[in-house]
Amino acid sequence: xxxxxxxxxxxxxxxxxxxxxxxxxxxxxxxxxxxxxxxxxxxxxxxxxxxxxxxxxxxxxxxxxxxxxxxxxxxxxxxxxxxxxxxxxxxxxxxxxxxxxxxxxxxxxxxxxxxxxxxxxxxxxxxxxxxxxxxxxxxxxxxxxxxxxxxxxxxxxxxxxxxxxxxxxxxxxxxxxxxxxxxxxxxxxxxxxxxxxxxxxxxx
Numbered sequence: 001x002x003x004x005x006x007x008x009x010x011x012x013x014x015x016x017x018x019x020x021x022x023x024x025x026x027x028x029x030x031x032x033x034x035x036x037x038x039x040x041x042x043x044x045x046x047x048x049x050x051x052x053x054x055x056x057x058x059x060x061x062x063x064x065x066x067x068x069x070x071x072x073x074x075x076x077x078x079x080x081x082x083x084x085x086x087x088x089x090x091x092x093x094x095x096x097x098x099x100x101x102x103x104x105x106x107x108x109x110x111x112x113x114x115x116x117x118x119x120x121x122x123x124x125x126x127x128x129x130x131x132x133x134x135x136x137x138x139x140x141x142x143x144x145x146x147x148x149x150x151x152x153x154x155x156x157x158x159x160x161x162x163x164x165x166x167x168x169x170x171x172x173x174x175x176x177x178x179x180x181x182x183x184x185x186x187x188x189x190x191x192x193x194x195x196x197x198x199x200x201x202x203x204x
Contacts (some may be wrong), residue, residue: 008046010187012085019033020073021065023081026197029089029187030059038065039070043135044142048078054180071142090187092203093117095194100186104178104191109165113178115186116157117145123151127162127171134168143172171193 010029035052037045040063051058052164061082065074090096100115125147131140151158160178165171190198197204 008177010091012089012192014081014085015075015129016081018035018077018097019148021063021077021171023065023077023182024060024062025044025078025085025111026058026060027082027085027089028058029086032056033058034170035059035061036141038113039074040065041065041074041138041179043138044071044075044078046135047172050173051180054177055184057183061199071120071138072145072179075146076149079149080153082162083156086150086154086183089091090117092197094197095189095191095196097186098182098198098204100184102172102178102185104173104181106165106170106177108167109162109170109174111157111165111171111174111178112161113164113175113182114159114181115156117156117186117204118157118199120157121152122157123148124159125161127175128168131168131171134172140168140172147175150179 011027013026015024033053033056035049036047039045039061048061061078063074063078067074096117098117102113104111125144128140134140147158147160158174162171
């Protein structure tokens with residue numbers, strides 16, 4: 001794995017190669033939501049495009065994965081790399097709001113996503129255990145796997161709850177958009193504490 005980052009521009013570029021996937025990812029936390037996504041999984045591409053658009057994080061992702069086996073490795077490994085890139089781009093996290101909260105409606109669905117860039121990884125996920133084939137052969141359980149990979153590699157405390165809903169596509173979309181909006185809020189710089197790490201420990 002190789003990586004570069006720029007603390008002034010809050011960007012990161014990561015390449016991760018395994019026997020199962022090859023992931024190339026670039027992000028700019030201070031972007032406008034532009035994205036180029038090609039994971040080989042159309043529904044997942046759609047979800048990542050939504051994440052970029054609604055977080056305003058510029059995102060370029062290319063994945064060559066063993067999707068002929070299933071989509072799990074591609075989805076999880078992309079989450080790992082996205083989490084690592086967010087962590088690198090934030091650096092010491094000086095001046096960030098740190099916390100973000102989003103309630104996201106999508107037709108009949110309402111999801112709540114809450115994030116703390118605490119440096120202590122945790123995922124609390126409350127949603128349907130399985131809804132098969134919500135986008136092609138995309139199983140709903142992959143939403144949770146992706147969120148866990150992001151949380152544990154970005155070192156964030158992430159709470160997700162689908163408060164209600166029926167359509168699997170709508171529920172997945174609400175969760176990804178909720179993640180985007182909560183992350184956008186948490187990573188914004190508060191000018192009052194621009195040089196301060198927002199923790200009484202002085203480290204996150």
